[in-house]
Amino acid sequence: MSDDKISLLHEELSVEEAPIKWALNLKDLPSEGIAGEKRSDPAELQALTDMLNDEHELDVKSFTCTYDVRPTTISADKDVGRCLIEGCLGHFELKAELRQTCVITLERIDTLVVEKFDQTFSSKGGHRPSLMPDEQGVDDLFSHEPPLKLIKGKVELGPLVYQYLSMAIDANPRKQGAQFGEQPAHGNEVSEKRPSPFGVLENFKHKK
Numbered sequence: 001m002s003d004d005k006i007s008l009l010h011e012e013l014s015v016e017e018a019p020i021k022w023a024l025n026l027k028d029l030p031s032e033g034i035a036g037e038k039r040s041d042p043a044e045l046q047a048l049t050d051m052l053n054d055e056h057e058l059d060v061k062s063f064t065c066t067y068d069v070r071p072t073t074i075s076a077d078k079d080v081g082r083c084l085i086e087g088c089l090g091h092f093e094l095k096a097e098l099r100q101t102c103v104i105t106l107e108r109i110d111t112l113v114v115e116k117f118d119q120t121f122s123s124k125g126g127h128r129p130s131l132m133p134d135e136q137g138v139d140d141l142f143s144h145e146p147p148l149k150l151i152k153g154k155v156e157l158g159p160l161v162y163q164y165l166s167m168a169i170d171a172n173p174r175k176q177g178a179q180f181g182e183q184p185a186h187g188n189e190v191s192e193k194r195p196s197p198f199g200v201l202e203n204f205k206h207k208k
Contacts, residue, residue, distance in 0.1 A: 020158040021158050023158075029069065058169070071087070072087040072089050087120065088121040096112070100170075109173060121149075121150050
């Protein structure tokens with residue numbers, strides 16, 4: 001992912017503002033991890049459409065996110081007599097079916113967005129490390145997203161998932177096979193109709 005896109009990921013988008021409402025409870029995460037799927041209902045699809053239309057002209061027809069989260073850091077807590085999850089790693093795949101407008105033909109077309117990303121979670125949260133001279137390059141600095149904070153074992157994924165989806169959308173969708181120079185499917189062009197045989201006959205009579 002490019003640096004300009006990465007810089008947008010953790011801009012302030014509150015849980016309340018995010019059109020996707022999704023919290024994942026990782027408090028009692030088993031050692032083998034958990035896997036599942038988040039599927040948006042009609043209300044969320046409409047909320048997604050409304051917010052995405054600030055940047056794109058589209059309709060969201062369906063949205064799903066599959067996930068696989070596994071613990072990475074476990075510590076023993078003597079007070080409670082069990083192990084506590086301090087860090088996790090999640091693998092995510094977003095799929096969204098959209099209705100967009102082809103930039104060449106101006107026809108409404110169906111498009112599919114597929115985006116994969118990894119995200120770490122930590123009970124302490126995290127930040128990107130400061131860039132020190134001669135210590136690491138910019139590419140290394142932005143190679144991974146900072147951990148999202150686990151609050152009482154729960155993490156809010158709505159804002160993050162929405163931002164990844166927004167950045168994965170093609171802003172200039174094209175109908176398959178469409179080439180620049182084609183006439184738009186609709187517009188101000190005058191439609192060419194075959195002349196009526198009765199009209200031709202009438203004009204012929206007037207010319208005599």
